[in-house]
Amino acid sequence: MQSCELSVIKYILFTFNLVFAISGIGLIVAGALVLSDVGEFDHFMEGRILAPPVVLIVAGCIVFLVASLGCYGAIRESYYMLMAFALCLLIILIIELAVGIAAAVYKNDFQMTMKDLMKSSMQRFENSKGDRTAWNNIQTKLKCCGVEGPTDWPENTRPVTCCHATREGSPPPEAHHCRSAAPQDGILYMDGCFYQLQEKAESASKILIGVGIGIAFVEVIGIILACWLASAIKNKGD
CATH class of the missing domain: 1.20.58 (Methane Monooxygenase Hydroxylase; Chain G, domain 1)
Incomplete structure (x- = not known):
């Protein structure tokens, strides 16, 4: 047995x-x-x-x-x-x-560490190729803008990847239009990248x-x- x-x-x-x-x-x-x-x-x-x-x-x-x-x-x-x-x-x-x-x-x-890293990276956007590439990549793929929203970007530094086409099939606005656009213009991604990345994580x-x-x-x-x-x-x- x-x-x-x-x-x-x-x-x-x-x-x-x-x-x-x-x-x-x-x-x-x-x-x-x-x-x-x-x-x-x-x-x-x-x-x-x-x-x-x-x-x-x-x-x-x-x-x-x-x-x-x-x-x-x-x-x-x-x-x-x-x-x-x-x-x-x-x-x-x-x-x-x-x-x-x-x-x-x-x-x-x-989460706070990630948000701080994103904010410090944003400040280096103009002078760092790595940061520019990272921001353009995340804003394009996650359809977002800034850390918490498009107003996070300092004046005249907002990248064109913050903007989307106003009509399906039309190209995004030129860089100078995107930099000066206001939230009510309807061409900015309004969601912050932090929240999109947080949701993905x-x-x-x-x-x-x-x-x-x-x-x-x-x-x-x-x-x-x-x-x-x-x-x-x-x-x-x-």
Whole structure:
């Protein structure tokens, strides 16, 4: 009976680890997609704002390797490898929880940091090619203007990318018209880029949270199965 129980647990854990390895690949893909989506505007973000998707990619790689260890430990019926596997899962789970808590606690700080970076970049617009390129890129792609709105731009420095065509198919206004345009003229993007970027970052964070919760649930099951099998192997040896 004990031998039958051992075999059942072993193959359940082996199957679980195959699924777990696939979930590790899923983590890598999810992190990469979020990073490519938000990272396009990394000029306005500190490294710590982009850290969660990077951590997710690293965690995915580690999960894949740990799952391989779990598969090998289950087939070999190695008590120590299974306990090492459970410990690795526990460490990964703690790291994921710590990153999630830190992201939630410092969310407002991240947002204020991003806003300050955008404002300082705006002041360098005229003298820095990198800042000009970054602002033209974000205003064109997110259809926005300024940090919180078009009035953020100092007089005569508002870029033409703040303006859109008044009729579908017609070209945007020339640079001097865009610089002198008032909000009521109807040719300015009225949404601030900070809010557009914030919305994009929050959308990405929801994906990360959803994937993280799913993987955390799988990890808890993995820890229980590994400890169960390790205990059965130890009892068999006794």
